[in-house]
Amino acid sequence: MSDTDEAVTPDPEAAGSGRRGRRGGGRAGRAASRKANKPETAAYLERKLKPVEVLDEEGYAIIEANAEVILSEIGLDFRDYPSALTLLADAGADVDGERVRFPKGMCREIVQATAPAQYTQHARNSAHNVEIGGNNTVFAPNYGSPFAFDLERGRRYADIADFQDIVKLVYMLPHLHHSGGTVCEPTDIPVSKRHLDMVYAHIKYSDKPYMGSVTAAERAEDSIELSRIGFGGDLGGRTVMTSLINASSPLSWDATMLGAAEAYAKANQASIFSPFILAGAMAPATTAGVCAQSLAEALAGMTFAQLINPGCPVVFGTFAASMSMQSGAPTFGTPEPAHVNYIMAALARRLGVPFRSGGSLCASKLPDAQAAYESANTLQPAVLSGVNFMLHAAGWQEGGLSVGFEKLIMDHDQLGAMAKFAQGVDLSDNGQAMSAFRENEPGQHFLGTEHTLANFESAFYSSTVANYDSFEQWEEEGSLDTAQRAHKMWKQMLNDYEAPPLDDAIDAELTEFIAKRKEVLPDEFG
C-alpha cells in the first residue's frame, strides 16, 4: 500500500529559462507541433462549462462544519518541526505537544485573507506559461512511479532514461500543458541525488512548466537554485514551480514535507497541499468523512504556507482511492472517489483557491479495458468538477506503481477529447446551423451542403489513437489493439524528438551546479 502513496515514493525536481514568444511556442513549439503532427493547441484549457455539483449548499455547509470540528477538537499533528508549532501558536492555534488545534474559522480566515485565487506558473518558454485557478485546467503527467511499463520491455524498475523519455514525450504532446515532476522514479540514481537529474531533465528536454522536489528541504532549495539558473539567473519573484506537498493522512504533516513547503513558500513558489487517502485506512470509509478530513488537512497545510509567506500561491489538493473489500488493495475509477472529487472541487471554489485532482488513475497492470474504464471514470469527474491542476492526467498505471508509455499516449488522446468537451456548445449562428436546413430538403444527406463543408474539419474531435477502419481493413493491417497502436506512436515520437533550445552558458551552469552538489551529497538509495 505504501508504494502507491504519493508521499512515499516521490523525489522531484525544477528549473527553466524564460524567453521566446507566446502562442505556438516559438521555433521549438512549432517543431514539436509538427513532429507530433497536431494542430498547435492552447497553453492550458479554459473551460466554458459550469462545474458539476453533487451536493447543494446545505451539504457543503455540513462538510465545512465537520472540518472545523476536526480542526478545532480533534486537531492535527505537525511532526518533528518545532518552528511550525511556534508559528501556528503565535497565530492563535492551540498547541499541545505536536498536536495542533485551530479555533473554528481560523484557517479559513487566514487562507482567504492572503492566498491567491489564481496564479501564473511561468515556463522556460513563456508560450507555455499556465494560469492555475479560475476556469482554467492544466494537465500534468503521471507522478511518483517506481516502475515503468511498455509493451516491448514489460514492467521493470524505472531509470533516468525512462524519465527523460517521458519528459520528451510530454513535451511533444500538445494536450499535456505541464511537464510534471517525478514522472517516474529514476531508481538507478541515489535518492539523495536524483532530484538534480530530474529537474535538469525537465529544463533540458522540455520548456513546459514543471514541479520541484519535495523529499527534503535542501532538495527544494536545489530545485529553486536550478530554476534560478534555468530562468536566466533571476526569478524576479516569478512562480516557476508548483510542487506536491502530501499530508501523512490521517491528520498529520511531517517534517520532510513541511520543510519543502517552507522553502517553496519563502521563494514564492506554489505548493499543492494534498491529503493522500485510501478510504477506510487513512480516513473513514465514507465519502462525507473523507471530504471533511481532506478539507481539514488541506486547510491546515495552506494555513502554514500563508503564515510563512502571506500571498504565496497554494493549491488545494485531493487524492482519494477506494479499497478492495477482498484484499484491502487500493481501487480506482470507482464511484466513491468520483463523489469525493466533485465535492472537494466545490469546497476549493467556496474557499477561493485553485484545486488539484488526479486524472488517469487506474489499478490495471496493463493498458487494457480496465485501465481505460478506470481512467475515464477519474478523468471525467475531475474535468466536470472544474479541476485547475490535474496531476497524473496521463500515463498512470497499476495504482501508480508504473508509468505506462502506451498509457501515456492513450490518456493524452482522452485529454484532447475532454478539452473539446469542456469548451461547451457553440450557439453562434453557424453553430445553430439553420442555413443548413434551409439549403437541404428532408431526406437528403447533409454531406454536400455548404454548411457541412465549412464546418467539417473542425466539427468533431479527431482521436489520435482510435481506429475507425472497417473490420476488414483493420484485420489486413494486423488487427492491432489500442495499446499496440500507441506503442508504435511513442516510438516514432521519440525517434522524431528535437530538444527545445537551451542557452549553452545556462546549460553549462546547470551542469556545473549539479556536479558540485553531487560531490557533497551522500549516495543513499531508498
Add this chain to the structure above:
Amino acid sequence: MSDTDEAVTPDPEAAGSGRRGRRGGGRAGRAASRKANKPETAAYLERKLKPVEVLDEEGYAIIEANAEVILSEIGLDFRDYPSALTLLADAGADVDGERVRFPKGMCREIVQATAPAQYTQHARNSAHNVEIGGNNTVFAPNYGSPFAFDLERGRRYADIADFQDIVKLVYMLPHLHHSGGTVCEPTDIPVSKRHLDMVYAHIKYSDKPYMGSVTAAERAEDSIELSRIGFGGDLGGRTVMTSLINASSPLSWDATMLGAAEAYAKANQASIFSPFILAGAMAPATTAGVCAQSLAEALAGMTFAQLINPGCPVVFGTFAASMSMQSGAPTFGTPEPAHVNYIMAALARRLGVPFRSGGSLCASKLPDAQAAYESANTLQPAVLSGVNFMLHAAGWQEGGLSVGFEKLIMDHDQLGAMAKFAQGVDLSDNGQAMSAFRENEPGQHFLGTEHTLANFESAFYSSTVANYDSFEQWEEEGSLDTAQRAHKMWKQMLNDYEAPPLDDAIDAELTEFIAKRKEVLPDEFG
C-alpha cells in the same frame, strides 16, 4: 455506414407471462442471483443526483425555437403512409404531398396534453417491472448487431444461438434491468420470421421486460400477440413492450416504422421515437444543429403516436454519432455526441416525456482500451444527463456491427458502478463519520475503528471484472487482461444458467402460434 444504422439492421420481438412476487424475482430471480454470485439489486435505478446541464435556459430556448422553425417552415416527410397524412392534416398540420409542416407549438401542445411523463413497463416477473421516466434509469443491452464477437470464436455473423446466449446472460446480470430487443440479428433465420424466435427467446429464457419488433406492422402485431399469450392471455391494458421507432433522418419517417408505431400505440405499448444521426451526414455537423433536428423529429413522431392513441406511452429518443474526418466512418465516445446527449435529455425533461440514450457505444473492433474509453465517454454523460431508458447499455462493439460477449460483461460492471454513483452522497450521521474521528487519533489508521468495520462491506463499489491483485500474483495467475477475465465469466455463467419458470401451457401456446405464423410467412433473408 448503413450497417450501423439502428433503423437499417433491427428486427426485434416481444412477450411475457405475469406472475411471481416482487423484490428478488421469486425462485428464478433468487437462483439467477445466486448463480451470478451477486447481491440482489433493484429492478431499476432511482437516481438521487440532479441532472447535469450544459446549457442554460436561454440556450435551450434557442434550440426549441429552431426546432419549431424546422417543424413549421422546413417540414418533415411522412413517406408511403397516407393515413398519417390525413391524421396530421386533421389535427392542424399543413400537408403538401408527403411533406408535413406543423404550425409553431402544435406538436409540443399535443405531446404535452396527453403523453405520460412516466410509465410502468410490466415484466413477465413483476419483480422486474420497470418505471420509465422521472428520476429512474433502466439499462437495456445492445441492439441490432448483425455480427457477434467473442475471444474464442472471433467475429462472425450472429445466429439464434448467440441471441439466446445474450438473453440468458442479460437475465443473470443484475444491473441490466431490461432484456432489450434485437440483442443481435439471428441471421440464420429469415428476416420475415426471425422476430418470432426473438420474442420467444425473451419470454422463454428471461423474465425481464423486453422490446417488440418494428420492421413491419405485422411483426409488431405478432409481438403483441406473443406478449398476450406470454402474459397469460390478457394484457389488460398493461404496457409490456417498449420498442424502438427510428426516424429516417434527416426529417423523414417511413411507412415501416410508422406502421409498427401505430400498432403499438393502438395496443397501449410504448414506442421510443428516435432520430438516428451521423452528424454531418444525416444532420448538420454542429451540436446545436443536431439537437434542433432531433427535437423536431422526435416531436413529430410522438405527435403521430399521441394522435393515434392519446395517452399511450412514448419515449423521446436520441442517437448521434460524430464522424471521422479521414474516412467518414462513424465515431463514438467523442465530445460532440456527449454534448448532444446532455442537451437532448434536458429538452425531454422540459417537454415532460421520458428520455432514451445510448450507453456502451464504441467504434473499436476489440474489447480493448479504445472500446472502454469510448463506452465510458458515452455511458457517463448519459447517466449524468438523467437518461430514463438506456439502450445499448452493455455489449455494443464495432460501431454496433457486433455484439461482444466479453464487452457485455465488462460494460455491465460499469453499469453497476454508475448505479452506485447515481445514488449520490450519504450525508446521514453515519455518512458524516464524525464518530470515527472521535475514536481515532491523528496518524492512526482507521482500519480497525468501529465505524470502518460497520461500513466496510458496503462502502465501496466492488467491481466484478477489475483485477486488484499484486503484479506478482496477477502474473502467476496468467497475466490475464480484462477481456480474458470477462471471457471466463460469461462462459461460466452460461454453464450455470437456469431458465426462469414458464407455464407449460403458455409455452405450448407460444410455440404453436409461432409455428402457424411461420407456415404462412415467406422465407425472406435481408
